[in-house]
Amino acid sequence: MIWNFDRALLIQGIDQPKALSYLQELNLDNQDIMAGIGDQYIGEQIENILIFDLVTEAITAYPNIQTSLIFSHPYNVLNAGLEAIEAGIKQLIIYSEKIPPLDLMKLWQQAKNQEVQILGASQGGMLIPEKLCWGVSNADLYTSGSIALINYGDAIISTEIALFLQKHNLGTSIVLNVGNEKFIDIDWDFLLGILRDHESTEVILISINDCSNIDAEKFIKALNQVQNKSIIVYLLDPNNLKFIIQNNSAKIITDQIPQYLNRVLSPQYFQDSLQEQGITVIQDIFEVLPLLKK
Known part of the structure; x- marks a missing residue:
């Protein structure tokens, strides 16, 4: 497998504090970020980025998304990762920390089965x-x-x-x-x-x-x-x-x-x-x- 550097990016857990800090640091120059998924309902937009309830909805709107950057709460990372994999995303970058080890192992096994590459976890x-x-x-x-x-x-x-x-x-x-x-x-x-x-x-x-x-x-x-x-x-x-x-x-x-x-x-x-x-x-x-x- 090779890493796809196409710049279309999804952010999962976009409502988490570290994700919001990351967006602010970009000075709103977030042209790579096509869509976001919140851990909780946060409305339709954040920092001019469209927010969706499901990864499949985001992929339907932006089929060129290849990579998901995950900032989700550590207890939500497994579900976020599995949802992204099921939606067809082949590259996950996991920034979230203190993920339960068993959750992480389950996610890694599913990623391996589906030939999905993961960068991270914990500050990837x-x-x-x-x-x-x-x-x-x-x-x-x-x-x-x-x-x-x-x-x-x-x-x-x-x-x-x-x-x-x-x-x-x-x-x-x-x-x-x-x-x-x-x-x-x-x-x-x-x-x-x-x-x-x-x-x-x-x-x-x-x-x-x-x-x-x-x-x-x-x-x-x-x-x-x-x-x-x-x-x-x-x-x-x-x-x-x-x-x-x-x-x-x-x-x-x-x-x-x-x-x-x-x-x-x-x-x-x-x-x-x-x-x-x-x-x-x-x-x-x-x-x-x-x-x-x-």
Whole structure:
């Protein structure tokens, strides 16, 4: 599967606070947004965008819609996603956070069965500077360039990296915020396939906030399929302190389970595995400058 960059966009959960903030940040320049679906009844329009009760109604009015950006309440995400899939939408970008894990797994399984691609969940978004902005905040900080950014972590990280690059006269060709959801594996083959074929991209920078949920072997295999671009992996938390702190109580209960211990101890193994394959790994964003300016 490939990602369709046709700009017609549906927003589900358009009445949620983060969706409204997103619309305001666009300064009402929301020509890509063809229609919206509210979690609750909110009238016929919001910010000059037509509101529909059902996704099928929106698709009937705007059959060119290929992508839905979901801001729905976390308990409504499953229904929103399933409704979009049933209506024929093939691309979901999920910004909503704190989605019940079982709901997320059900949605992912249905998406897989119907060959629907999901970006996210939890702060998923996509941006091509000066051309397209789907769920990415502070779009004005992203200047056009040749560096593709995949951010596996909080969305604010990609914004900080973009600001850092801008200060050093560097820009991004495309930004993929894949979210920070730990319950679902990231489809690295698919994401890197997008960038492998992206003409404006020369370098791929992958920022990873928590590598505990990444299968190193699959990740490396996906990286090795990209032979025409330089790849840099930026480990923001190489010791995985955030994971250990957040899961301290679980560790007390399950400290006899080898698999769990391997997950806690995996960051060094993960880094070593990448470097053994000749993949460039950095732990400080300033390390990227000489690599990008070669």
